[in-house]
Amino acid sequence: MTEVLRWLRRPQETEEERERAALTNQLHETRCAIQRTYLQFNSTGDPDLIDAAVFDLKAEQARYSYLLRRLKNLDRTNQALKAE
Numbered sequence: 010m011t012e013v014l015r016w017l018r019r020p021q022e023t024e025e026e027r028e029r030a031a032l033t034n035q036l037h038e039t040r041c042a043i044q045r046t047y048l049q050f051n052s053t054g055d056p057d058l059i060d061a062a063v064f065d066l067k068a069e070q071a072r073y074s075y076l077l078r079r080l081k082n083l084d085r086t087n088q089a090l091k092a093e
Contacts, residue, residue: 025087032080039073 046069050062 025083029080029083032076032083036073036076036080039069039076043069043073 043066046062046066050059050066053059053062
């Protein structure tokens, strides 16, 4: 019976590992986008471009928070499944 349960859980673990890797990659890309936006913000003097950079920065920060929350929830789910 335990072998059957392990076999049934194995595809879920593989899918969860893929999702974790994808989220980690997206977090890295978002961090890079935030750094680029800070560079744009610091290198311009035009008020319209500053406004655009602030808007972009807020959007990237919101995306980063969302991805981080998803990754934390995934980790909590994995820990709960492993505890069973």
